[in-house]
Amino acid sequence: MGKVLSVASECVPLVKTGGLADVVGALPGAMAPLGWEMRVLLPAYRALRPHLAKMALVLEEADLFGGRGQVFFGQIEGLELYLLDAPHLYDREGGPYSVAGKDFADNSQRFAALSWVAARMAREGANGWKPGVLHAHDWQAGFAPAYLSYGGAAGVGSLITVHNIAFQGWAAAGQLKELRLPLAEFHSAGLEYYGGLSSLKAALVTAGRITTVSPTYAAELMRPEFGMGLQGVIAARAGVVSGILNGVDAAVWSPEAEPLPYGVKAMRGKAVNRAALCAEFGLDVPGPLAILVSRLTEQKGIDLVTEAIPDFIAGGGGLAVLGSGDPALEGAMLGLAARYRGRVAVRIGYDEALSHRMFAGGDAVLVPSRFEPCGLTQMYGLRYGTLPVVSAVGGLSDTVINASPATMAAGVATGIVFHPVDSLAFGQALRQLLALHGDKGIWTNVQLSAMRHPVGWEASAQAYARIYEDLAQ
Numbered sequence: 225m226g227k228v229l230s231v232a233s234e235c236v237p238l239v240k241t242g243g244l245a246d247v248v249g250a251l252p253g254a255m256a257p258l259g260w261e262m263r264v265l266l267p268a269y270r271a272l273r274p275h276l277a278k279m280a281l282v283l284e285e286a287d288l289f290g291g292r293g294q295v296f297f298g299q300i301e302g303l304e305l306y307l308l309d310a311p312h313l314y315d316r317e318g319g320p321y322s323v324a325g326k327d328f329a330d331n332s333q334r335f336a337a338l339s340w341v342a343a344r345m346a347r348e349g350a351n352g353w354k355p356g357v358l359h360a361h362d363w364q365a366g367f368a369p370a371y372l373s374y375g376g377a378a379g380v381g382s383l384i385t386v387h388n389i390a391f392q393g394w395a396a397a398g399q400l401k402e403l404r405l406p407l408a409e410f411h412s413a414g415l416e417y418y419g420g421l422s423s424l425k426a427a428l429v430t431a432g433r434i435t436t437v438s439p440t441y442a443a444e445l446m447r448p449e450f451g452m453g454l455q456g457v458i459a460a461r462a463g464v465v466s467g468i469l470n471g472v473d474a475a476v477w478s479p480e481a482e483p484l485p486y487g488v489k490a491m492r493g494k495a496v497n498r499a500a501l502c503a504e505f506g507l508d509v510p511g512p513l514a515i516l517v518s519r520l521t522e523q524k525g526i527d528l529v530t531e532a533i534p535d536f537i538a539g540g541g542g543l544a545v546l547g548s549g550d551p552a553l554e555g556a557m558l559g560l561a562a563r564y565r566g567r568v569a570v571r572i573g574y575d576e577a578l579s580h581r582m583f584a585g586g587d588a589v590l591v592p593s594r595f596e597p598c599g600l601t602q603m604y605g606l607r608y609g610t611l612p613v614v615s616a617v618g619g620l621s622d623t624v625i626n627a628s629p630a631t632m633a634a635g636v637a638t639g640i641v642f643h644p645v646d647s648l649a650f651g652q653a654l655r656q657l658l659a660l661h662g663d664k665g666i667w668t669n670v671q672l673s674a675m676r677h678p679v680g681w682e683a684s685a686q687a688y689a690r691i692y693e694d695l696a697q
């Protein structure tokens with residue numbers, strides 16, 4: 225069996241702030257049937273330290289950026305898991321990156337430490353287990369391929385996966401030595417990034433392969449509108465860049481697994497779920513009931529919802545929102561609920577169980593993102609026959625097929641795709657949704673083709689396996 229060490233700052237079900245955690249948690253299970261044993265390395269944040277008692281010490285670092293680091297291994301929550309215990313870096317109040325909305329001042333060191341240990345484990349192995357591939361995720365693991373490359377790779381291949389280019393792991397140039405990076409590599413083709421350092425750039429110039437989470441995002445990343453400063457770095461390595469879609473865990477996200485189950489052969493349950501959802505949110509909606517489950521940020525195009533929704537409401541539609549984020553956007557959503565009582569309802573917060581009920585009961589899910597590396601909620605929408613209304617960017621383009629006369633005639637339409645990403649086009653898409661919903665026969669056909677559209681890990685796992693095979697040689 226091939227061996228892969230996957231290094232990240234988040235992993236479902238242990239610690240999650242976004243889609244990254246879903247992917248890191250799902251990959252080991254997706255790769256195992258293809259002959260790849262994947263172990264995950266995470267920091268032992270305070271909430272994870274109780275697991276250490278059930279794990280075995282496999283590696284020690286006497287001086288890990290200001291204190292001792294110890295790596296423990298065990299089988300936790302179905303994962304083959306390494307935890308890096310370094311209390312001076314990770315045993316503290318707050319989330320993985322911040323406390324009370326403020327980023328930790330030593331995040332560069334905290335994640336450089338994770339990366340340092342990952343590179344050492346890749347190079348030397350730990351307790352007799354030595355990977356052939358080091359798979360780093362996002363900026364938090366970005367220095368891992370760099371340390372591996374600069375310190376001698378010992379036959380181990382490395383891969384960086386970009387889940388979101390907006391987070392780049394910036395550090396000041398003056399930290400070079402403290403972060404154990406070689407001065408000789410501080411130049412524009414190496415570590416230097418606009419006069420400072422970026423752990424993500426470090427990975428992009430040193431990893432053997434680069435992947436991102438959809439084919440369209442892979443192409444977008446080479447353009448200034450989406451590359452966020454790194455477009456040139458990525459374009460220069462175009463030959464080793466690929467886009468591999470994330471999958472959805474079909475056991476967790478399945479209408480058959482909901483308390484009121486339904487499926488392609490028996491759609492009646494969906495109407496029961498819809499009625500329950502309307503009751504829970506205090507809604508009475510004659511037309512399509514749209515849902516929005518999202519971080520409430522500019523990236524997600526939430527401001528477009530405010531602008532486009534009045535016409536949709538006037539046409540008979542309704543909206544249920546679950547999310548949190550930017551206080552101004554939270555306020556805007558609450559404002560809509562106050563203005564359109566009975567038609568728009570909003571829950572501010574994070575609630576996984578409620579999100580399931582929303583996908584099970586909604587008619588459509590809105591995803592008007594300005595950029596979207598892959599996106600998961602449109603795929604949940606497909607699974608549940610909750611038709612996705614998405615902007616034509618990134619993974620949204622790759623997963624939803626717009627309902628046009630041609631695609632509907634061919635029986636392959638799965639949702640509504642709009643472009644450009646502005647309120648005019650979004651408003652037009654919502655009018656299209658009203659029209660589609662008004663024709664029950666067509667609506668049901670599109671729902672059924674959405675539910676049949678494959679969104680699992682199978683194809684993507686094979687694409688990762690091909691890359692691992694190349695790297696492990």
Ligand code: ADP
Nearest residue numbers: 242243518519546547573574575576599600601
């Ligand atoms: P991103 O990682 O950019 O936030 P994704 O669509 O890739 O976007 O993943 C977001 C994940 O977080 C999905 O699983 C989505 O259902 C979930 N999610 C987002 N906001 C909430 C919320 N308020 N309550 C429950 N789940 C949420």
